[in-house]
Structures are given as C-alpha cells and as structure tokens.
Amino acid sequence: MARRFGGRFSPQPPLDGSVPRPPARPAPGEIRHPLESRTRWVTIMAIPFLISAFWQDPAGLALHLVAFGAIASGMWMTREGLQAEAAYDARRIARRPAIPRKLFGGILTGLGLAIGSYVPGAEAGAGLIGIAGAMLHLLAFGSDPMRDKGMEGIDAVQQDRAQRIVAEGETHLQAMQQAILRTGDRRLEARVGLFAAAARDLFAHVEDNPDNIPAVRRYLSVYLQGAGDATAKFADLYAQTRDPRARQDYETLLNDLETEFAARRAKLLEGGRADLDIEISVLRERLAREGVRPPPAPAEPAELQRPMTLDDLVIPRQTDKPRR
Template sequence: MARRFQGPFSPSARQSGDGTMPPLRSQPGQIRHPLESRTRWVTIMAFPFLISAFWQDPFGLVMHLCAFGGIAAGMFLTREGLQAEAAYDARRVARRPAIPRKLFGGILTGLGLALGSYAPGAELGAGVIGVAGAVLHWLCFGPDPMRDKGMEGIDSFQQDRAHRIIAEGEAHLQAMQDDILRTGDRRLEARVAMFSATARDLFARIEQNPAEIAGARRYLGVYLQGARDATVKFADLYVQTHDQRARQDYETLLADLETGFSARIRRLIEGGKEDLDVEISVLRDRLSREGVGQPAPTAAPSPSELERPMTLDDLLIPREGQKQSR
C-alpha cells in the first residue's frame, strides 16, 4: 500500500508559531567502525578451510574445522572490539573496554591460521604463519583502547549510576521509535526522532558530568517513561481511527517535552559556566594575596600612530617611551 511522504517543505507540514519550519534532525544510527566490514571478508576468505575439511583424513578434518572456527571466532571478537572502540571514540568521557576483544581476536586468528597450515614435520612453519597472521591482524585493526578517557576527577560510582540510568532512557526512546512506526506516518516518525535527538543531547551532557544526574534524573526516567506510554496509547488509537485531534495533542506533548529537555540542558550549561567563573575568581584572589599582580594594561596607540605606515626601523628601533622605561 502506498504511503504519502511529507517532507519539511510540504504544504501540510506542521509549522511553528512564526510560520517557519522546525529543523529536522536525523535519527542517530548505530555507531559503526570504518574497519568493521573487513572482519566479514576475512571470515569469507577462511571458507576454504571449511570446504576442504571434508576431503581430508580424520586428523586433517579436525584441524581444518578448528582452523575455520578459530578464524571465525577471532573475527567475531574483532568485530565486537571494533564496535567497542567506536563507542569509546564517540564519547568524550569513556572507560576502556573491560576485555581487549581485538587482542584475543588476533590471537584466535593466528591460532586458526597455524592449525590450518599444520602438517607433520612442518610445525615451525605453521607457527611462523600463525605469528605472522596475528601481527598482520594487529597492523590491520590496531590495538584496543587501554586507558580511560576523561575520567580524571569523576566518581566511578556516579559514572556507573549515570550509565545505568542513560541505558534505561535509551530503552524508552527506542520503544517510542518502534511504536510510532506502526502509524505509518513519516512525519510522526521524524517528530519522534527530533525529540529523541534532544533527549540524547541531555544524555551526552550527563555522560560528561555524572554529578549532574541528580538534577536530571526525572527527565531520564519519569518523563521518558511517560512519553513512551503515551506513544504506545497514541499508536494504538491512531492506527484504528486516524484521529487528527489525538495527533495534535501528541505532537503538542512532544513539543512540551522537547522544550523542557532543552531548558534543562541550558540550565546545566549555565551552571557549568557559573562554576568556572567561581574557580577563576578564587584563583585571581589567591594570586593577588601571594603578590602576583596582573600585568599593567598597555597604552593604546594614538590615531596618528595608526595612520602612519610602519617601516622596518619601527620594528628594529624601540620607541622612546620604552627607552625611558629601561
């Protein structure tokens, strides 16, 4: 069944109070590493071990099957490690992965290559091939993140608490996006995506400073859960009746929630600026008490000096005022 597409410039699109169209923000997709597709190709290239295993003797059958299994398992761990690295790079504050998946993936890949190339009397050659495969894996995919990023001065308990609450909020947003798909209305899908983007901006702010989770907890829990429940009920009603009044009420609810989330983000930013101003004033008072004065402001040049073109002598010969001060 055909569906009518309404973009931001469609005549029936919702407009704001001043007649301008609200900006549409795309829904952030899953974070992907640019090297993630390489693991699929390496697994495909290991299929000859799986196919040729059935033309070997029992010992060769086991070795070739283990070789394919080792490479496939290594690529699976490598892909998981690349996804963890992509999430690590996308965040300003992040912990290092608990398990170095790419490291273990490289070891399994090298082990699989060694088992696949093993032959009686050629143990050394098989070992060299395995080591070379592990080194090439490290050169191709790189190492795992081994250090925390931006975690200095952050309480680990608050960080874990913030991650848990943010994960619950992400689950509510994903449920809203899944439920609104049942309406078949792309305009509503885009509207929910706009609200999700605003909520994720608040998530990012909380991730950077987990100490602010107390003031924003009801936004991440109560409000998002209420929005999810309202989306479920609206989708059930709109699929059956296409009630425009219910649609307008639902869009108004999303607009009010988005305004509240944006206001909370602004308050968090302003609170951070106030903390910075306090720190700067405290440092200035401490420097003044220790006798470290601020540098005297330099006198502004006169208009005649600005109009006169500067020559090389002006740069090499100091001014009369500077000579007298010396």
C-alpha cells in the same frame, strides 16, 4: 552589493547570526567503525578451510573445521572490539573496554591460521604462519583502547551510575521508536527521531557531568517512561482510527517534552558557567592577596589612540625635524 556566502553546510556562522547547534549524538546502534567491514572479508577468505574440510580424512576434517571456526570467532570478536572502540572514540569521557576484544580476536585468528596450515612434521612452519597472522591482524585493526579517557577528577561510582541511567533512558527511546513504527507514518517517525536527538543531547551532558544526575534524574526516567507509554498507546489508537486530534495532542506532547529537555540542558550549562566564573574570581582574589598581578597590557602608540581620518591618508604628515 556582494554578500558573504553562508548556510547550513558552510563552515562560517549562519547569516542570521544564530549559533549553530552541535551535531546530535548518534544512537548506540548507529555508531560504526570504518574498519568494521574488513572482518567480513577476512571471514569470507577463510571459507576454503570450510569447503576443503569435506575432502580430508577425519583428522583433517576436524582440523579444517576448527581452523574456520577459530578465524570466524576471531573476526566476530574483532568486530565487537571495533564497535567498542567506536563508542569509546565518540565520547569525551569513557572508560577503556573491560575485555580487550581485538586482542583476543587476533589470537584466535592466528590460532586458526596455524591449525589450518598444520602439516605433520612441519609444526614450526605452522607456528610461524600463526604468529604472522596475529601480527597482520594487529597492523590491520590496531589495538584496543587501554586507558580511560577524561576520567581525571571524576567519581567512578557516579560515572557508573550515569551510564546506568543513560542506558535506561536509551531503552525507553528505542521502545518509543519501535512503537511509532506501527503507525506507518514517516513524519511521525521523524518527529520521534527529533525528540530522541534532544534527549540524547541531555544524555551526553549527564555522561560528561555525572554530578548533575539529581537535577535530571526525573527527566531521564519518569518523563521518558511516560513518553514511551504514551507513544505505545497513541500508536495503537492511530493505526486503527487515524484520528487527527489524537495526532495533534501527541505532537504537542513531544514539543513540550523536547522544549523541557532543551531548557534543562541549557540551565545546566549556565550553572556550569556560573561555577567557572566563581572559581576564576576566587583565584584572582587569592592571587591579588599574595601580591601576584597580571602583566600590564602594552600601551598603544599615540597615533593609534586617535581615530584615523581621510586627511591622514591623503595629506602626508609633517614630522618635526631638528634644525641645524
């Protein structure tokens, strides 16, 4: 008998009927923009300004060094802007970057090209090259995000508070991942990585719903700080003794914390669903009081209301025709 294909990498649901989990939120240092490597190539192509500077007169030396420095600084600023844009795109609720880094990077790049191509008596040509370079920078890297995303109806103060708490939690997670490296055990490193993924799922929920901060503040501060301290002490002990009992106790601690984080996130999601059901019921009652009714569902034909049998497929139905 044929079986439907499905599995971990299949777009269909798993065969066991379980609901697949959403992809884990990446760490801040793991977010990369696809255009980030272009900045390195532009900086490499500006190296001739740096090399040729030592065969110029003092004024030419200064101009070429300034040109290379402006282009390199512009590419560094552009790379920072691309990283900020990648973090902006990875979140459902995000504020626009406070500093338009890609815009400043384009200005510095155009300025560097103008200075590098400057020739006495041909200032207009150098200016045109600088403007062309800035326009090409805009076409190659795009513009900075200029609008907030998903911030309608969200308290800005609460959102800032949520970002500070999440940043503090990320600090504890990074300290845990750095401390476990002292053990030299890949399995323990992977286990801490799984725990960090579960914690980042809760981080994402807090950023999307900053009103739930009081319910998870203890998990994002006290629990994570305690887990970081326990990881540091365990790493120092296990690196010297390789005690299996200490390892088992530490893995049990991570299992308990991960289960608690997942349960807290599920409880918050259920609370949000309950609030949504209440809002829907209130709106329906209000519409009913105002005399607004949903349109009735279309009635099914009579032949569709009764189940179809094999006789209906084999024996054609006899329709009653009026006699003449």
